[in-house]
Each structure stands twice: as C-alpha cells, then as structure tokens.
Amino acid sequence: MTQSWKITALASRQAVQDALLAHEETPDWDHAIVLSGCEVAKDRPEEWLLEAWLPRRPTRADKSAFLALFAGEPPAIASERLPDQDWVTLSQQNAQPIVAGRFHIHTPEHPAMEEAGVVDFTIPAGQAFGTGHHETTAGCLAMLDAMKAGGVSARNIADIGTGTGLLAFAARALWPHALVTASDVDPVCVDVVESNAAANDVPMGAGPGQLTMLVADGMAHPLLQARAPYDLLIANILAGPLVELAPDFGKAVLPGGSLLLSGLLGTQEDAVLRACRLAGFRSTARMRKGDWSILWLRKRTLARPARRSVQPRWLPGS
CATH class of the missing domain: 3.30.70 (Alpha-Beta Plaits)
Known part of the structure; x- marks a missing residue:
C-alpha cells in the first residue's frame, strides 16, 4: 500500500x-x-x-x-x-448519519431511515469527495430540496465534479424522469459512482431517469456539450474553478435554468457571484454552512431591469 x-x-x-x-x-x-x-x-x-x-x-x-x-x-x-x-476510509467509517432537507445520508455501518418522505442514501467511506458529511455537500442537498419545494422543474441535469455521485443521485430522486449527467476529472470516481449507484438502486444509462457518468475537466467533454442546455447544473468544486467555468456554465444553462454552486468559502462568494453575473446569472438564494457558501442562481431570461434591484433571499443554514 x-x-x-x-x-x-x-x-x-x-x-x-x-x-x-x-x-x-x-x-x-x-x-x-x-x-x-x-x-x-x-x-x-x-x-x-x-x-x-x-x-x-x-x-x-x-x-x-x-x-x-x-x-x-x-x-x-x-x-x-x-x-x-486507507486514512480517507477510516476517517469516514465512524461518520454519523446526516439529515439535509428530505435526505438521510449514512454509511453502511448505520441503518437506513425508513420514514415517509425521507430519501435515504447509503454512501460507503471511500476515496471520492462527497459523502454528505462535508458542509458544502450537505448544503447542496438542503438547497436542492428547497429548489424542489420552490417549484423548480428539471428535465436535464448535470453534476460537475460529482465525486461519489451523491448530488446527482439526489437530483434524480427529486426529478426522477430527468436525464442526468455526472462528471469528474478524477477517473477513480467512475467506479465509485457506479458502485454507489448500484447500492442505491440508481439506474446507469443514457435515457430519462438514468445516470450517465463521464470523466471530464469542467465542461470539456463532447457529451456534456451535446446534452446542453441544462435546466439544472450543479458544481460543488472550488472557488477558482467556479470563476473560470462561469462563462461555460452561462452557455450550458437554459434561460430560466438553475445553477447550484458550492465549494467556496464565504470570503470567496463575491468573486464567484461577480463571474456568474457576467455570464448571465442572477442570484436567487444563498445558504451558509459554517464558513462555506451555497449559491442558487438562475439564468436570466431578459435583459437586467435598469431600475429595480432584487436582493437574493437567504435560506437557513441548518
């Protein structure tokens, strides 16, 4: 080893x-x-x-x-x-289950929560980021739940930097007939996502209600580009790449579509929002989980109004 x-x-x-x-x-x-x-x-x-x-x-x-x-x-x-x-696995073996929105995330050492309205996922400890225990992943789960409750409809979803596949699984659970594409720059994540999908009864494939897994750096994959535009794009990565990818996200999201971002500290929020506004997005809601920010943005459908300024709403952080 x-x-x-x-x-x-x-x-x-x-x-x-x-x-x-x-x-x-x-x-x-x-x-x-x-x-x-x-x-x-x-x-x-x-x-x-x-x-x-x-x-x-x-x-x-x-x-x-x-x-x-x-x-x-x-x-x-x-x-x-x-x-x-494997220190990554060991660090997560004793991780307690979490609840974020309607989602209950646990490792195989803990039982499922079989209650009405709860969406349960088993994510084993492993070498990919995104078991739900980091504040950014938990925040994205809670924000996805808020988006669904707020009436967001998604038929074509992309999860960039998927890690374990958890956020892609959660999005598919909320919009079960959507076409879902997940990607990560790390090839290790392919086997991780496929194994987790099998454990959670998430069908892999290329049709509606199925998950397609790709290895890609950002949006640089022919299938990611061919499947665009998306009405929901998720990216829980880092602030630097989020700023760099903002123009690509602007091209890949439908007018009126949603962009869910995290992996950024609160101190990095302004820079990410500035890049996204230049790419055609407006801020809809924000959430804080500890020092981390979770941002929900919408792609503008019309030119920005000249006189009216609408402030984004804050969602509870826990």
Whole structure:
C-alpha cells in the first residue's frame, strides 16, 4: 500500500483561508497533494489547521510549496507518516448519519431511515469527495430540496465534479424522469459512482431517469456539450474553478435554468457571484454552512431591469 504522510500547520483562521485561496491560484501545484483546512475545535473558532495529505514522504520542495501558501511569516509545520491504511476510509467509517432537507445520508455501518418522505442514501467511506458529511455537500442537498419545494422543474441535469455521485443521485430522486449527467476529472470516481449507484438502486444509462457518468475537466467533454442546455447544473468544486467555468456554465444553462454552486468559502462568494453575473446569472438564494457558501442562481431570461434591484433571499443554514 502506498505510504501516506501529512504536513500540518497551525495558524489563524484568516491565514488558513488565505492559504487555501493561494493554493487555488498556484498553477503548478502537485495535484497528488490534497489540502484541507478546518478549525481546531468548536470552542476555538479562530485557530485553524492547514493539512496537506501526500502519497509519499514530503520532500523539501513539498514543504517549501506548502509554506509558500502563507503570506508573511510562515507558521511552524510538522510532518508525520500515517499508518499503512486507507486514512480517507477510516476517517469516514465512524461518520454519523446526516439529515439535509428530505435526505438521510449514512454509511453502511448505520441503518437506513425508513420514514415517509425521507430519501435515504447509503454512501460507503471511500476515496471520492462527497459523502454528505462535508458542509458544502450537505448544503447542496438542503438547497436542492428547497429548489424542489420552490417549484423548480428539471428535465436535464448535470453534476460537475460529482465525486461519489451523491448530488446527482439526489437530483434524480427529486426529478426522477430527468436525464442526468455526472462528471469528474478524477477517473477513480467512475467506479465509485457506479458502485454507489448500484447500492442505491440508481439506474446507469443514457435515457430519462438514468445516470450517465463521464470523466471530464469542467465542461470539456463532447457529451456534456451535446446534452446542453441544462435546466439544472450543479458544481460543488472550488472557488477558482467556479470563476473560470462561469462563462461555460452561462452557455450550458437554459434561460430560466438553475445553477447550484458550492465549494467556496464565504470570503470567496463575491468573486464567484461577480463571474456568474457576467455570464448571465442572477442570484436567487444563498445558504451558509459554517464558513462555506451555497449559491442558487438562475439564468436570466431578459435583459437586467435598469431600475429595480432584487436582493437574493437567504435560506437557513441548518
């Protein structure tokens, strides 16, 4: 099994969030190094950890690249070798079930919730992002539920950066006759999505009510482009790619269609909204889950009114 190592730095909340932003803007970042930031404890909200996960012993260059993400005086860092086991799986095996909107998400170690009106999904611990336990994924589930309750109709759906496939599964559950296309840049996700689809009785295929899984970087796949325009497009990725992909999303979503975005911190919201407005979207609703933002936007059907300004509504964050 591949060795796993971790580099850790303790810094202020702002310093870690700025480092995550700097990571997104580093063009030659080694994608084998996965970053995450989190608060040390609930009662210490201004103290954060920046962690880098590596499939090898960190080199001097790895440590230098990690430290270069911090502006000003860099913090002290520590590195450690992790046990020879799948740390991603282990970190999720004890994850408690979550409820987001009408959705109940749990690992196989926990029972399903068999109650009227509840949509239950079993998502095993694994190597793809999107088990529902991260605040962005849970927020997207809650926002999808709010969209359905608000009367949104979707017949053609795309989930960009699908990870485990969970958001695509949830969208199909809400709009069971829709054509659903899911994609991810990581080829590992193909087997993950297909396995999760089988476990949750989600049919794979190319017809209405079925899920098609693709490997694609953003919208760069012939089938993604051929199936456009979409009346619902979901992208729970990172703020940098969301800004870069905004023009492509503008071309891929129908007038009046919905765009659901997450993977961005609250401090990154303005930049993402600015790019999306330039691409023809207007903000409809926002939600906060901790430090993360979940955005629902609609594609404009007419030119923006010259005099009237409508503020987006805020939805509860929990």
